[in-house]
Amino acid sequence: MSALPTTRRILTQLRHDPRTIVLLVAVPSVLMVLLRYVLNSEQRFSAVAPALLGIFPFTIMFLLTSVTTLRERTTGTLERLMTLPIGKLDLILGYALAFGLLAVLQVVVAAGISLTWLGLAIAGSVWALLLIVVLDALLGTALGLFVSAFARTEFQAIQFLPVFVLPQFLLCGLFVPRGDMGWLLSAVSDVLPLSYAVDALTQVTRSAEIDGTLVRNIGIIAGCAVLALLLGAATLRRRTP
Amino acid sequence: MDEPAIEVTGLRVRRGGHDVLRDIGFGVRRGSVTGLLGPNGCGKSTLMRSIVGVQVVAGGRVTVLGRAAGSPDLRRRIGYATQDPAIYADLTVTEALRYFAAVLGTGPSDVDRVIAQTGLTGSARTLVGRLSGGQRGRANLAVALLGTPQLLVLDEPTVGSDPELRDELWTLFHTLAAGGVTLLISSHVMDEAARCDDLLLLHRGRLLARGTPGDLRARTGAADLEQAFLRLIKGREGATR
Numbered sequence: 001m002s003a004l005p006t007t008r009r010i011l012t013q014l015r016h017d018p019r020t021i022v023l024l025v026a027v028p029s030v031l032m033v034l035l036r037y038v039l040n041s042e043q044r045f046s047a048v049a050p051a052l053l054g055i056f057p058f059t060i061m062f063l064l065t066s067v068t069t070l071r072e073r074t075t076g077t078l079e080r081l082m083t084l085p086i087g088k089l090d091l092i093l094g095y096a097l098a099f100g101l102l103a104v105l106q107v108v109v110a111a112g113i114s115l116t117w118l119g120l121a122i123a124g125s126v127w128a129l130l131l132i133v134v135l136d137a138l139l140g141t142a143l144g145l146f147v148s149a150f151a152r153t154e155f156q157a158i159q160f161l162p163v164f165v166l167p168q169f170l171l172c173g174l175f176v177p178r179g180d181m182g183w184l185l186s187a188v189s190d191v192l193p194l195s196y197a198v199d200a201l202t203q204v205t206r207s208a209e210i211d212g213t214l215v216r217n218i219g220i221i222a223g224c225a226v227l228a229l230l231l232g233a234a235t236l237r238r239r240t241p
Numbered sequence: 242m243d244e245p246a247i248e249v250t251g252l253r254v255r256r257g258g259h260d261v262l263r264d265i266g267f268g269v270r271r272g273s274v275t276g277l278l279g280p281n282g283c284g285k286s287t288l289m290r291s292i293v294g295v296q297v298v299a300g301g302r303v304t305v306l307g308r309a310a311g312s313p314d315l316r317r318r319i320g321y322a323t324q325d326p327a328i329y330a331d332l333t334v335t336e337a338l339r340y341f342a343a344v345l346g347t348g349p350s351d352v353d354r355v356i357a358q359t360g361l362t363g364s365a366r367t368l369v370g371r372l373s374g375g376q377r378g379r380a381n382l383a384v385a386l387l388g389t390p391q392l393l394v395l396d397e398p399t400v401g402s403d404p405e406l407r408d409e410l411w412t413l414f415h416t417l418a419a420g421g422v423t424l425l426i427s428s429h430v431m432d433e434a435a436r437c438d439d440l441l442l443l444h445r446g447r448l449l450a451r452g453t454p455g456d457l458r459a460r461t462g463a464a465d466l467e468q469a470f471l472r473l474i475k476g477r478e479g480a481t482r
Contacts, residue, residue: 005343012340013331016368076327080384083293085316086344238311239297241256 002087006094010068011101024064024102028056028110032118042119049120050129050201051174057107057137058194059165065099065144066157073148082238092233096141103137124204128214132204135221136197140165142228149235168194173202193224244307246271246392246423247292252301254287261287262446265301269425269439274418276437277427278470283443285427286324289394292425293321306391317345320390324397324427326381330370334361334380337369338387345388355383358413360406375401382410393417393424399433411436431467442470449473 014021035052036045072078081091111130114120122129147164151157171181171189178189178199189195200217245268252265262284269275277285290296291303294311303310306318329337338352356365359379364372369380382398393414399407411433414424418438426437434440435454442450442457450457450473454466463469 005340008343009329009332009336009340012336013329016331075330076323076325077329079295080321080323080327080341081344083295083316083319083321084341084344085313085346239295241297 002090003093003097006086006091007097007101010095010098014098014102020064021102024060025106025109027060028053028106029113031056032110032114036114036118042121045118046121046205048174049114049118050122050205051172051198053107053111053114053129054133054136054197054201055169055172055174055194056110057103057133058140058197059161059169060106061099061103061137061140062144062165063158063161064102065095065141066148066151066160067154069095069145069148070151070154070157074153078236079240082236088233088236089230091236092145092229095145096138096229099141100134100138103141104134107133107137122205124206124208124210128204128210129201132197132200132218132221135218135225136194139193139197139221139225139228142225142232145232146228146235149232168192171195172198174198193221196220196224244271245269246273246306247425248302248304249288249292250302252288252291252303253299254284254291254296255299256287260299260446262291265448267441267448267451269423271423272418272421273438274414274424274426274436275439275441276434277425277441277443278429278431278434279443279449280429284446285443286396288443289321289396289425289427293319293394317388318391320385320387320393320395322381322385322393322395322398324400326369326377328369328377328381328384331368333366333368334372334383335365337380338383341384342387347388351387355386358386359383360409373401375403375406378402379406379410391422393422393426395424395426397427397429399428399430407433431465431470434466440466442473444474444477449477 032049035049039045107130111133115126143164147160148157151160171185171192172194178186178195181189196217200214203214247269250266252262253260254262265288277288279285287296291298292305292310294315305315308315334356335352338355339349342348342352356362359382361376361379361383364376369377372380378398378401382395385393385395399410402410418424428434437454439453440451440457441448457469458466461469461472463472
């Protein structure tokens with residue numbers, strides 16, 4: 001597959017930057033520990049932890065990817081690649097694969113710590129939980145790739161976090177159940193992919209049943225990630241003004 | 242093989258509401274070293290981008306190696322190096338070159354060859370970000386030499402190199418040309434202009450003069466190229482006033 005050289009290159013770049021890897025793996029776990037002791041009850045922790053286990057990697061991967069891609073644009077390496085025989089989708093998939101692998105690492109550590117040490121109890125399957133959380137991180141990666149096309153500077157790229165991520169955070173059902181929102185907010189919540197992730201995670205926490213709704217929600221998250229990747233590839237231009 | 246390596250007719254490029262290049266037309270012989278000269282901001286880099294096929298053009302035609310500029314099958318046949326090194330600062334020289342080589346479908350022996358050709362053997366394992374300015378420029382040039390390019394478009398490839406090394410690079414350029422490679426090299430150093438087979442003088446987005454170094458000296462009656470160019474530019478400004 002011609003995406004692999006790009007994946008290898010990005011992972012090599014990160015290998016030269018061990019601090020980023022440590023932060024990447026440790027930050028969601030540390031936040032989960034913090035959350036557990038702020039709530040000071042295993043029961044309350046178990047109620048919100050699955051949703052946050054989805055949201056933290058989503059946010060971190062979004063930031064990481066948008067900044068990395070933007071750097072590729074501003075340093076001219078993207079233009080150089082566009083003069084070389086590499087497919088746009090191959091490049092984007094190379095990115096998704098590299099950051100997807102990192103996301104798996106991050107999620108496995110954070111979920112492992114939550115499930116063992118922090119006493120997170122879930123009724124459903126651990127594998128379903130991991131699948132949803134990894135898809136979430138991939139969605140963050142894909143969205144980060146996509147929105148970096150609209151940022152000219154690092155300052156703008158960072159500002160896209162509150163624009164694209166915080167509204168999803170507020171409307172995903174973590175603070176107020178989605179059913180209790182007014183019609184307008186509820187409608188907005190319905191089109192935001194993170195809402196389906198939190199729905200799915202909540203369901204896995206509460207019941208062992210894998211029903212049509214869960215499968216549909218997982219399908220929506222995966223579909224949104226694929227869509228964002230395709231849109232990201234479509235924003236790449238061989239010719240620029 | 243008598244058709245020119247580059248043929249440009251009536252090229253016009255607009256950027257930010259005004260013409261950056263106006264009515265540019267010229268041909269470049271195969272196997273020649275052509276120097277593109279002119280003051281900063283005269284449109285040299287834009288012209289090179291148009292030839293490589295990454296510039297949005299407003300009009301005219303650019304044909305490269307018998308194909309319209311930007312054609313997919315040209316991507317293996319053109320080596321392009323921008324003025325600002327477009328190479329990953331957080332990789333070693335070898336790692337960065339291996340990535341571009343993988344994109345081009347060549348292997349480690351090709352990487353070793355270009356490292357030797359650009360005199361970077363001693364810093365092959367150094368991070369690109371830790372190289373001196375001149376070394377980074379050569380790493381940037383090395384990427385363009387990967388594979389078997391038939392046309393090299395090099396924007397200020399010798400900037401920051403000491404005289405001895407610059408001499409070596411020019412020897413390399415002529416060796417490549419003797420092997421049938423066409424080179425288009427921008428520069429603002431006049432002693433480099435003297436080492437070109439043909440010269441193109443760009444001034445304020447127009448092609449002011451073209452010819453061999455000998456032609457241009459003879460036409461202006463100047464002792465050296467620097468004087469010749471100053472006279473040509475003054476002549477043009479006198480004509481438009």
